[in-house]
Amino acid sequence: MRKENGVLTYVTEGDLKLLKSNPDEFWKGVTKIGNFAFAYCKNLTSITIPEGVTKIGEHAFKCCESLTSITIPKSVTKIEWSAFLYCSSLKSVTIPEGVTKIGGYAFHGCESLTSITIPEGVTEIEWSAFLYCSSLKSVTIPEGVTKIGESAFEHCESLTSITIPKSVTKIECMAFYDCSSLKSVTIPEGVTEIEWSAFKGCSSLTSITIPNSVRWIGNNAFSDCSNLREVIIPEGVKIAKDAFENCPNLKITWVKANSEENDENEERE
DSSP, X not given: OEEETTEEEEOOTTHHHHHHHOHHHHHTTOOEEOTTTTTTOTTOOEEEOOTTOOEEOTTTTTTOTTOOEEEOOTTOOEEOTTTTTTOTTOOEEEOOTTOOEEOTTTTTTOTTOOEEEOXXXXXXXXXXXXXXXXXXXXXXXXXXXXXXXXXXXXXXXXXXXXXXXXXXOEEOTTTTTTOTTOOEEEOOTTOOEEOTTTTTTOTTOOEEEOOTTXXXXXXXXXXXXXXXXXEEEETTOEEOTTTTTTOTTOEEEEESOOHHHHHHHHHHO
């Protein structure tokens, strides 16, 4: 085990015995968990990070395949890139209120994770943060989040519903790609763009309402949503030609569109 200027930089499997028998000694002087600190500690099953630690570094717990639970203190403000990458046994995480950003790939491949609460104060969920969290059934995204990054919830095959907060202005590409159990989604007024493949492959979606603020729906945004039957779209929205490709049962209702605009938009389908 190495500690440098308050940063825990390296932990071996042998150090885990000290962590279990004398956690106060193990954590003494530590204010940050450094990059790769616990990476590949395959015998780590649970951990409680003490108050005073402010940062969980990049790849900090990468491939800790036996880790089932972790307690993160309120003092932590940063969960960096790939912090819990491929922690395949991790079942639940409570993110403390002090965190403002969930880094890219932070929980990528946490295939046993069933639920997560994102606290108020978080403003960004970066790219692929929850990619391949295939058991994730529910997630709470608070008001104040302005960015749900590309592929943030891609391949979350068990996710059944999502409410996007009003603070989000753009749904980025592939954000909910292949969320095949997603039955309902609320897109709030204020969103201006739904980027390419944002909801592609969401085969359980049956209806969706596009708010008046949306100006662009990108390529394949809702393609392969095979059970999508009704979409309500306001006038003024521009739609990529293949935005609703392979939606065989779809009926599009244009709100306040005159017949000329209706004809033009029907050609885009």
